[in-house]
Amino acid sequence: MAGVYSPIKLKDYVQATNLKGKKYSFLSDLTREEMTALFKVAEMMEPYTRIGLNIMSDKVMCALFFEPSTRTRFSTETAMHRLGGSVITESNPTQTTSAAKDESMWDMLRVISQYADILVLRHPDEKVVFDALPAASIPVISGGYGSITHPTQGLLDVYTLWRIRGTLEGTKLLVSCPDLSRARSGHSCALGAAIMGAEIVYAGPKDLPVPEEQLEKLRATGAKVTEVFDPSVKEHEDLIVESDAVYLPGCRIPKGGDARELYMEYAKSYYIGMEPLIRAKEEKGKTVGIMHSLPRFAGEFDFEIDNTDNELYFKQVAYGIPIRMALITSMVGLD
């Protein structure tokens, strides 16, 4: 649709998300109907991602990031600016906020609630966040918590598939990574895709598996979920050919000692070259979408994919703006 802004329809869809005033931490915080309503809001935002709307002019968003970020922080801030709102931002809080003076997360969230109308928070320790979240009296968007959840990334991933394919029903999504224990963006994408009707296949090492908490959430969706452990290069390529989209969660490469070399050795089994993509086109007549949460590194996949129809990772980046405009609008609410 990507149509024309209609305030009445927009309000209806915003209301149907049931997100006003909430804390958004997991894809499973939304039902399929609510996620579809959010996608409709995002679709209505698409024509305004550059020219902007003026529907948040009296609102302030705080961005508080305890971990580095390019996409999540900048795109959420961009979304708020495009909605006509204001942004206060902190990307080094352990040095330049009172966290440096050991202020608790509980007190920080209570204090920020007096200044801002919505908070986007990234933190490496989900326990610290979940213990403190009740102190926030404003809506809180997770910008990524610990190793388990990165819900705005998952939303933009699933929105990308929804926009390109029209539906997630019947979609086979392969999530593939040399370390599935820390693949928070892959887990969020898988959960959102499962809620929207996709089948999920995980490929990864047996000794770094998908966390049980994630598997429980996936099982609760009723989606078909398969785990393939330690695939050979050939087995992995066959999985790619059978898939409609492949998601690379972009794990951080471990540092220190020989950790990097070991990881890169592991990574060889999960490399995505052009060959299985060409085979999928020739044998199945399909274009397998290659998705990545970025940043990427050499050795994960053939960067020649940038110049093919298989590339979805930069499209995901672009869809990150309307979906975050939709999320902020739905969580703050329209008067």
Ligand code: CP
């Ligand atoms: N995709 C993602 O979360 O990127 P950043 O770490 O740059 O925000």
